[in-house]
Amino acid sequence: MQFGIFTVGDVTVDPTNGREPTEAERIKAMVAIALKAEEVGLDVFATGEHHNPPFVPSSPTTMLGYIAARTERLLLSTATTLITTNDPVKIAEDYAMLQHLADGRVDLMMGRGNTGPVYPWFGQDIRNGIPLAIENYDLLRRLWREDVVDWKGRFRTPLQSFTSTPRPLDGVPPFVWHGSIRSPEIAELAAYYGDGFFANHIFWPAEHTQRMVGLYRQRFAHYGHGSADQAIVGLGGQVFMRRNSQDAVREFRPYFDNAPVYGHGPSLEEFTSQTPLTVGSPQQVIDKTLGFRDYVGDYQRQLFLVDHAGLPLKTVLEQLDLLGEEVVPVLRKEFESLRPAHVPAAPTHASLRAAAEQANAAEQSGADAVTGAEDRR
Amino acid sequence: MTVRTLAVVSAGLSQPSSTRLLADQLAAATRDELVGRGEQVELHPVDLREHAHDIVNHLLTGFPSEALRQVLDQVTGADGLIAVTPIFNASYSGLFKSFFDLVDADAVGGRPVLIGATGGTARHSLALEHAVRPMFTYLRAVVLPTAVFAAPEDWSGGTAEGALRSRIGRAARELAEQVHRAAPSRGPADPFALTTDFEQLLRGGEG
Structure with a gap:
């Protein structure tokens, strides 16, 4: 099983001191977090892609290419790559290039993006979100798998005798996950192609994730890629740890209370009981994370969100130390011992x-x- | 015989609340009318006041607490809906609107809805027509012709035989007739149900 972190790349004021990092600081912090992830023995670093403030990562392959040059083992991924507003031709090229530079340590997670105004900045319309995702992804697959592509679709100018370069490393396209919160169509898309399905999981009740993953598994089997329990599932998770759980709650509360996504809404206690958010000791994180398997089955990838809500870099790096030293080794061993032989790894x-x-x-x-x-x- | 369910949503804020009182009277009258038509009736009263924090939390986080989810399922899964709001500043209360903002556009489509309101003056009464009715029309609910507004004078004149009572009776008959005629509700919609398949999506259909 793979363990890693995913980052949104938000620039958020630290609510405890009012300090807002510069874009430069945030970008360098993301790199530092990725390098730390490898150092502490995590497997995956995934960056978001955004084209509006307060987010900085508009150019994922630039960042991932830089990280690739400074790491040895870390698998570089996205969370998510905007399959709707990016030109699939450019995605095919950029990530094939990254694949070569990173010696194959690359996969992608496709997402639609849910901010209406972003779409027209790239010549699109959010009302076409699902059809765009379907058409663009179908083209992307062909560009990676067919040397010469003739293509005509609804949203992009046609292609005639087009070869996307460089060709994927060893002729093997990067593995693709599809991220979704609550669109059954995306679970269906992932199942159709036999791709991975990544449930965002954080910010939502377990019931949502259970239903979406269940649908994906069922359709994966329907399309003949294997049995339902052989489908490739990834989950998000969100943690804040200190050795003493009360310290964790005390330190994290101001960040929680002001966080962009759920701040000024439910209490920390309500939210931790309703969603996968775990604020406490490493052992509590281990227990809660192992519990995910009870409702999604054996799964292949666990990514944690650790660098959001204005948490300072130093604190995030301490979180990674705890993940790498105390949490992930136990999770690896436990999940591995539970996984039946016929369930594949990612x-x-x-x-x-x-x-x-x-x-x-x-x-x-x-x-x-x-x-x-x-x-x- | 199937059991018909009526969700009775009241957005009254005070305790006791005249809004809840009106909702209860509408519910009791509708139940009696349905029983008279040979139906069994189950009432699901909902005081939005009890869910006010959960409603705001849902607006902010995008998902309901377990308690609120049950309420939303009761409302969207009922055979008929009675929705009563106090009128504040010439429109429905913010809490009432916030709650119905959490109801998916298709979730109460075709469902009969009896709307009611209370206010500090009878001059608020048309808020039912210019605010509450259009909202349910947008939700494609079947809003009954009689909307019931209760002003202070309706309560002061006693409850037995006043004009309010006759309006309640007429509205209850309209709702009971609609519920009685309709096929039983199939319960709340499943937001995770797959309504298409990939071949269809690939052909450009959106399900």
């Missing part, structure tokens, strides 16, 4: 390349059996 470049080679070999031997051919293509 795909990586290496596993996808091996699968592609195996498929090619099988196809070849099948062809040989039929034709008796000796030559190799």
